[in-house]
Amino acid sequence: MRRFENKTILITGGTSGIGLAGAERLLNEGAKVIITGRTEKHLTAAREHLGKDVIIVNDDAQDEQSPERLVDIVKQYGTLDGLWLNAAYAVGGDIESMNREAINKMFTVNVVTPMLQMGALSPYIKNGGAVLVTSSSAVYEGQSSVSLYSATKAAILAAARCWATEFAPRDIRVNSLVPGPISSNLRSGLPEELRQQFEEDLAGVVLLKRVGEPREAAAVAAFLLSDDASYVTGSSYAVDGGLLMM
Numbered sequence: 001m002r003r004f005e006n007k008t009i010l011i012t013g014g015t016s017g018i019g020l021a022g023a024e025r026l027l028n029e030g031a032k033v034i035i036t037g038r039t040e041k042h043l044t045a046a047r048e049h050l051g052k053d054v055i056i057v058n059d060d061a062q063d064e065q066s067p068e069r070l071v072d073i074v075k076q077y078g079t080l081d082g083l084w085l086n087a088a089y090a091v092g093g094d095i096e097s098m099n100r101e102a103i104n105k106m107f108t109v110n111v112v113t114p115m116l117q118m119g120a121l122s123p124y125i126k127n128g129g130a131v132l133v134t135s136s137s138a139v140y141e142g143q144s145s146v147s148l149y150s151a152t153k154a155a156i157l158a159a160a161r162c163w164a165t166e167f168a169p170r171d172i173r174v175n176s177l178v179p180g181p182i183s184s185n186l187r188s189g190l191p192e193e194l195r196q197q198f199e200e201d202l203a204g205v206v207l208l209k210r211v212g213e214p215r216e217a218a219a220v221a222a223f224l225l226s227d228d229a230s231y232v233t234g235s236s237y238a239v240d241g242g243l244l245m246m
Contacts, residue, residue: 180240207242
């Protein structure tokens with residue numbers, strides 16, 4: 001399929017995990033793809049994996065200049081047909097161990113910066129374009145030790161639902177991807193023992209009895225960003241192996 005021929009898509013957090021798989025999928029379907037990342041080894045690996053056709057931007061979501069930096073890049077290519085706000089990170093810990101710095105940092109990366117990016121980039125999204133926001137099944141799971149991460153993902157999901165209403169007059173669709181346990185580096189910030197236990201526990205209760213692959217989430221993301229989803233907006237699509245059915 002060449003659903004994205006002559007279309008430009010920007011993916012934040014596109015140098016690893018689901019974002020990288022999505023970038024590969026979109027490139028294969030004809031898109032001009034811009035991705036962001038901040039870890040040098042991921043930036044290098046993404047360029048080696050995706051080839052010369054991808055535009056890679058070194059962008060730290062903690063940097064207050066991130067929205068303006070992305071606008072400057074997008075201006076070089078005119079407009080966007082799609083925007084996928086995917087950049088985020090996760091760390092674990094019980095609520096007693098949380099301090100103001102940790103809470104502010106995660107909300108900055110996972111909520112504040114994506115909201116500012118959306119505000120800055122929205123004038124450059126074509127009427128009839130698409131926006132996708134990555135949330136998480138953690139919003140609904142009620143797992144211990146991930147309350148901070150879950151709260152940030154609930155916040156950005158709620159924002160996306162409001163954006164669906166706000167941008168409907170421009171026929172811009174806004175949807176949320178809700179990945180469950182996916183094999184990626186998103187939980188790399190968790191202590192190894194906690195991360196492994198977290199994923200094993202989830203894999204044990206999902207209907208399909210396994211952790212998903214980034215490409216499986218990327219396939220749903222590509223659908224939501226494509227014209228195949230032309231009558232889908234304000235929706236949240238779970239890619240979780242049936243976890244939320246339990």
